[in-house]
Amino acid sequence: MRKIAYILSFVFPKYTRRALTNFSFVLLSTVFGLGSFTMVIPFLGILFKSTEPVTEMLPWELNFDTLKHNLYYYLSEWSASDPVKSLAYVSLLVIILVFLKTAFLYLAKYHLAPLRTGVVRDIRNKIYQKIVRLPLGFFSHERKGDIISRTTADVQEVEISVIGSLAIIFKDPISILLSVGLLLSMSVKLTLVSFLVLPVAGYLIGVIGKSLRRKSARAQNKLGELLSIIEETLGGIRIIHAFNAEKRAESRFEAQNEHYTGLMNKLWRRRDLAVPVSEFLATSAIVFILVYGGTRVLTGSLDMPPEDFFAFIIVFSQIIQPAKDLSNAWYSIQKGMASMDRIDKILYAEEKISEKENALPIKGFDKQIEWKDVSFSYGNDWVLKNINLTLTKGKVIALVGQSGSGKSTLVDLLPRFYDLEQGAIEIDGIDIRDYRLHELRALFGIVNQESILFNDSIAENIAFGVEHAEREEIIQAAKIANAHEFILETPDGYDTNIGDRGGKLSGGQRQRLSIARAVLANPQVLILDEATSALDSESERLVQSALSRLMENRTAIIIAHRLSTIVNADEICVLHEGEIIERGTHDELLQKNGAYKKLHDFQYFS
Numbered sequence: 001m002r003k004i005a006y007i008l009s010f011v012f013p014k015y016t017r018r019a020l021t022n023f024s025f026v027l028l029s030t031v032f033g034l035g036s037f038t039m040v041i042p043f044l045g046i047l048f049k050s051t052e053p054v055t056e057m058l059p060w061e062l063n064f065d066t067l068k069h070n071l072y073y074y075l076s077e078w079s080a081s082d083p084v085k086s087l088a089y090v091s092l093l094v095i096i097l098v099f100l101k102t103a104f105l106y107l108a109k110y111h112l113a114p115l116r117t118g119v120v121r122d123i124r125n126k127i128y129q130k131i132v133r134l135p136l137g138f139f140s141h142e143r144k145g146d147i148i149s150r151t152t153a154d155v156q157e158v159e160i161s162v163i164g165s166l167a168i169i170f171k172d173p174i175s176i177l178l179s180v181g182l183l184l185s186m187s188v189k190l191t192l193v194s195f196l197v198l199p200v201a202g203y204l205i206g207v208i209g210k211s212l213r214r215k216s217a218r219a220q221n222k223l224g225e226l227l228s229i230i231e232e233t234l235g236g237i238r239i240i241h242a243f244n245a246e247k248r249a250e251s252r253f254e255a256q257n258e259h260y261t262g263l264m265n266k267l268w269r270r271r272d273l274a275v276p277v278s279e280f281l282a283t284s285a286i287v288f289i290l291v292y293g294g295t296r297v298l299t300g301s302l303d304m305p306p307e308d309f310f311a312f313i314i315v316f317s318q319i320i321q322p323a324k325d326l327s328n329a330w331y332s333i334q335k336g337m338a339s340m341d342r343i344d345k346i347l348y349a350e351e352k353i354s355e356k357e358n359a360l361p362i363k364g365f366d367k368q369i370e371w372k373d374v375s376f377s378y379g380n381d382w383v384l385k386n387i388n389l390t391l392t393k394g395k396v397i398a399l400v401g402q403s404g405s406g407k408s409t410l411v412d413l414l415p416r417f418y419d420l421e422q423g424a425i426e427i428d429g430i431d432i433r434d435y436r437l438h439e440l441r442a443l444f445g446i447v448n449q450e451s452i453l454f455n456d457s458i459a460e461n462i463a464f465g466v467e468h469a470e471r472e473e474i475i476q477a478a479k480i481a482n483a484h485e486f487i488l489e490t491p492d493g494y495d496t497n498i499g500d501r502g503g504k505l506s507g508g509q510r511q512r513l514s515i516a517r518a519v520l521a522n523p524q525v526l527i528l529d530e531a532t533s534a535l536d537s538e539s540e541r542l543v544q545s546a547l548s549r550l551m552e553n554r555t556a557i558i559i560a561h562r563l564s565t566i567v568n569a570d571e572i573c574v575l576h577e578g579e580i581i582e583r584g585t586h587d588e589l590l591q592k593n594g595a596y597k598k599l600h601d602f603q604y605f606s
């Protein structure tokens with residue numbers, strides 16, 4: 001029930017009007033539905049003379065007996081004057097009532113559609129907003145495919161299983177209550193007896209519902225795994241071809257797919273158990289009433305004419321459908337709740353990296369950025385140990401060292417991709433965690449080894465992160481990045497789509513687009529993390545000259561593989577296993593004859 005309240009929080013207050021409209025139409029539909037068939041029975045009794053005609057009318061009052069009495073009175077009048085014509089009238093009345101019932105049902109659904117689509121749209125938007133805000137750390141624990149599955153398959157499951165069922169959860173109890181009221185007014189005793197099956201039904205429904213939720217959770221998790229495999233495959237299709245690994249990839253996928261299929265079989269079998277169980281229970285209840293009530297009506301021990309007994313059974317049978325729908329809806333909701341739990345795992349994931357209240361604004365800095373005794377780990381071993389480093393405005397720091405020595409981590413801490421555990425990073429003497437997150441991040445422009453590009457036009461990719469960039473500015477940035485020439489050679493120039501992750505471009509071209517992006521953003525501090533190391537020497541020369549132009553009069557951190565690119569840096573730090581083991585200018589370090597000298601000699605003489 002708590003979960004239903006939670007789901008309802010997505011419906012109210014935003015869709016209150018829709019929900020109320022839907023609800024009113026459903027009520028109307030139920031009333032007319034009840035009216036239609038219950039009309040026919042007493043009429044048939046009067047028409048075929050098994051019931052005594054009513055000759056007196058009672059003063060109108062709003063209770064069942066008066067209504068019934070006066071209805072009988074009219075029916076008796078009609079059938080006495082012209083039985084055939086009155087049969088036609090009653091039939092017409094039934095048709096009109098049924099028409100109204102179905103028409104209102106449609107109107108109810110008409111208003112339900114925007115509610116259900118609206119709610120899932122809101123959920124999807126919420127998930128997406130959350131995804132783009134979650135810290136990078138979250139994604140090292142979750143698989144991409146699984147996250148995609150949560151935003152699509154699970155949301156759809158919630159739409160199908162939960163939202164549609166919500167209407168039933170509200171509508172059916174009402175029609176059931178109305179019917180039960182009608183039954184009670186006919187015979188309290190018979191009604192009570194006929195509801196003896198309720199506890200059994202309730203128990204079974206509870207058991208099945210719980211197991212459905214468990215099974216559904218497992219199936220949705222598996223679906224997430226499947227999507228992850230597909231996602232990885234799409235990203236690595238070249239490698240799969242290159243290593244002739246199609247068979248291996250296939251069998252890996254097929255095994256998981258098989259597992260998923262098995263889970264779904266179990267799920268459907270459990271789900272399909274629901275209908276027979278409720279059908280059997282309902283029919284048993286009717287038979288029970290027939291036997292119990294019938295014998296009493298026949299022996300006359302129950303004070304009830306046979307027509308009323310039939311009417312009772314017909315009204316009772318009208319409860320069966322909504323009761324079945326209700327238990328079905330309950331199962332669906334249980335099944336959908338498993339998906340809702342998965343969605344919640346994203347929605348309620350902790351945004352560890354958040355802004356303080358009253359965070360300070362920062363548009364630029366005057367003096368320096370300082371790492372003070374910084375130690376950091378991703379969870380197990382220390383990746384950085386006691387780093388002390390100062391980047392003065394207008395200077396260039398270079399970081400060198402083996403791969404895995406912590407260079408990227410050191411710079412990833414600046415825009416707070418990860419937060420520190422020990423030590424502090426200060427800009428102009430104030431901890432970076434005290435600044436506004438967006439403004440802090442805007443200080444840095446990062447060009448990585450992997451250029452992160454999106455499936456969009458060249459212009460859009462360069463202007464990414466800058467709002468309302470003029471075409472002229474984009475071209476200017478591309479020129480600085482040595483990208484203008486090759487862009488002009490593409491089919492649509494700046495409007496050429498570059499494919500998934502820039503797949504239609506070469507590595508060097510992608511890199512130069514990333515640089516153009518950084519140029520356009522014009523950050524206070526430029527971070528180049530092995531921006532050229534993936535390139536061949538010709539592209540590197542182009543990128544390198546683009547970079548030197550970019551670096552003029554700028555504060556920068558360069559992580560470089562090839563030492564030739566950093567000889568002019570103001571300070572070079574050699575990292576080894578998370579520690580700075582040497583620092584100084586190029587010449588100083590060569591004279592020291594230490595680790596840097598070794599790296600240097602290795603590169604120049606091999």
Ligand code: ADP
Pocket residue numbers: 140378383401402403404405406407408409410
């Ligand atoms: P470098 O850039 O010098 O090659 P990194 O800073 O990328 O080194 O990595 C330093 C260490 O941190 C490595 O041992 C690496 O395995 C580990 N590491 C890097 N990123 C993560 C991550 N997201 N989660 C866990 N460990 C990581």
Ligand code: MG
Pocket residue numbers: 407408409529
């Ligand atoms: Mg790195």
